[in-house]
Structures are given as structure tokens and as C-alpha cells.
Amino acid sequence: MTIRINGTDYDPPEDARVSLLDLLRDRLQLTGTKVGCNQGACGACTVLIDGRRVLSCLTLAAQADGRKVTTIEGLGADGLHPLQAAFLEHDGLQCGYCTPGQICAAAAMLVEAEAGMPSYVTADLTAPVTLSRDEVRERMSGNLCRCGAHNGIVDAILSVAQERAA
């Protein structure tokens, strides 16, 4: 089997200890995905597997065998992704280190919300989701930004959500 990363197939590493994060960065030079805490606490390493957001630091590369991985390089392959453009427009970053993880997480989050998946702050668990600021903050709580760009991040994500709904 192979791991399909941004449309290209790769063999999984022979050493089962290699995380998907280390495979991406150290062996494939896909350094857009960042190492933050390396223990599942910050979200900097967020990528998509089969369209769902996951933490690549806690995923063994072997677990991704036979699956499709999308990183920030894949999201931005055809020019700026709408979320990338919105992060620039709304100052959704300062140092930029958490940004690839933020954008991968946001891309999946918009799909989750459109599919009607509730969050902890959703009042009615069975109603269609309306993305308020509180909803976006809760749904993006797995991605920390130590520069404190969260207000811009929420603005950027809400602007893309509104474009997609229009």
C-alpha cells in the first residue's frame, strides 16, 4: 500500500515509529506542516486524512497507509486557498507558525458545520448549525496561537463561511 499525499503516492516508512508529521517534514520536505508541542496539545501539525482534520504528531505514518493526506501545500496547490486569502485580509496571524494548522483545521471545520455537526456550545443539537463567533472559537479550540491572533482568525474564517453560504 501507499500513502497518497497531496495527490502523490509515497511508501510508508519502514520504521513504524515514524509519525506522519516526521514523514512529511523530515523525509518528504513538506515543511508547511509545523511541529509545535509534538504531544497533541497545540494543533500546529493539523492535516487532513480522507478529508477529516487530525493531528499528524499523534498519527503514525503507518496508520495513514492506504489513505489520502492533504497538507497546507495541497490546499494551496492551485493558488491561494480562500482561507489563506482571508487570513491575509483579516490579519489572522502574526508570526505565522500556527497558520498552516489553523487553515487545515478551518477547512475541515467549515465542512463539518455545513454537514450539521454540532459543537459543545450549540444550543440545539438537532438544528442546522449557524456559525457564530462563539461557535468558531469552540470549533477551533484545538489550534492555539501564542501571538494572540485569534480575533483575526475568527474574522477570516467567518468571512469564508459567509462566502460559501452565499
Add this chain to the structure above:
Amino acid sequence: MTPVTYLRADSSAAAIALGAADGHRLLGGGTNLIDLMRKGVEQPAVLVDVSGLAAPITEAADGSLVIGAAARNSDVAAHPLVRARYPMLARAILAGASAQIRNMATVGGNLMQRTRCVYFADAAGSRCNKRVPGSGCDALGGFTRYHAILGASPACIATHPSDMAVALVALDARLHLAGADGVRSVALANFHQLPGDSPEVETMLAPGEMILAVELPPVQPMRSTYRKVRDRASYAFALVSVAAGIVVEDGRIADVRIAVGGVAAKPWRAARAEASLRDGPASVEAFVQAAQAELAQADPLPGNAFKVQLAERTLVAVLTDLAGGDA
């Protein structure tokens, strides 16, 4: 991380056969196990990945819901029947971890996850009776804000970190455990063990057994919810959490279920509070009495004594909210 061999199980029978050997561990989403391997707390020789096993969520003829152990936490929380019938479960899952981690974590792995006691995780620098039986406990006398106030022992004061399990135990969930000799059904309430003298024994899972499914019995319609109190608004473990459901008929409590998280080595079913409330009035006074009846058993440490009052007040607040105009 020590060298490890990675295998994928293509059936639960294969997983049971592969997982039974010494040094073999079942791997779900890996959100806890991979981290503990990196920290040197867990050192399996072989990982048997069960996260790809079929994980249907199906309604049985009697109205109970059976959830495959490999179901992802996020899929359970999003399931229409879970949202409609078991809102406390949907909310408990959604209160846990982050969206990324809920996408990875399996139901079976959530129940089997280890404590987040920092002394347990510090293999290089701290003594821990759970990690090395008989070695001592550096949490005692240490930073105990996140430790147990109920059911602890001099050997261990760790808490179980799951939110999902708190709602499941309030809902009388049962587990289907599969081993070489077949499948047995046990109450989740009996699954996790209090530490006593052997905190290294955390569940009643026998060697070679695995969790096959979680079964939720049918419930009568009730107002229910899950409330989590923590040090930040999201993406943090509970200081205290409460899963509760209540049925009020003519001002009296016809049915009530309460479980508390963040306070013990297991999801804590508040049986004394329930008994104090059943068939009585749905009043704030009754809720205070019930919460105090439950917390009378608490045996806190100086560093977590605040959790007794926090648990009492959270219980009262949740029950009062649920009773609404009936309180």
C-alpha cells in the same frame, strides 16, 4: 520511543488473537498511546491497529443503540439518534479534547485511555504506583488540582480523564467484551476499577480481551445534559463535570441519573444523590441536599479541596437548569 512492530487487524477475531500475546497492545486512534510511547510510559513491542475495524452504530429491535468500539468519537456525537435521544452523551463527547482528537479517537480507546496525572506521565522523574507498582506516589504532596476527591487510596489519587464515559455510565451503558472464549456483557459502571492497593489494575478487561461494542439501553425521554468545569473555556480536562438527566412529573422526580467526572479513577455514578432525589420534589433545596449527600464521601487533599464545593455547586446548577420551571 522504543522500536515497535505495526500490524493491522482486519477482524475482531484477528485482533483478539494478535492482541493476546505478551507485549502486544491494541491501537485505536493513538491519541493517548502514541504520546505515552513517546514519553516512555508505554513500551509495547507490537501495536495491533484496530481503528480500521467495522464500527457500525445500529439500533436494536428493543430500541437500544449498539456502537462499535472502533467508531470515532466525532461520529458518535454527530449521529442523529445520539443527538436526539442521548444529548448528554453527544455533549460529553463534544466537551472532550479537540475536533482533531475526536476525529481520531475511538470509543474503545476513549474508555481505555490512561490518567493524565503528570506524575504518571513523567517516567524519567517521578514515582508512580500505577506505572511501577510499589514504587510510591509523587502526586501525594505534589500538585493535586486535577486529582481525585472520591474513591482514591494512599497508593493512587489519579482520575480517569474521559468525558464520554461519564455520560455513558449515567446512561447505564454496557460493554461487550470479546476474548478467546467468546463475548460477555458487563456494566460500564463496573468496568473501571478504584485504585485500592493495586492502581495498576484499571479495568476488568482480562488479558486477551478487547472491547467490541458499547450498548446503550433505551431511555424514556428526559431532559439531559453534560456540563464541564475546567481551567479554560475549551480543550482542557475537567476539574469537575456532571452528566445528568431528569424526568419531573407533577413536581416530583420520576427518574434521575447523575454521574460526575474529574473526581475519581472511574466515571462516578452519583448513586446517593440519585437515591436522595428519586420520588421527591424537584426543588433547589432537594438538589443541594442530594449533592451534599454524594459529596459527604469526599476525602480531598489540601490542593483539591475546592473541588468538593465545586462539584456540589455544579450538580445543583445542572439539576436546577434541567428542572427549569419545575424547580
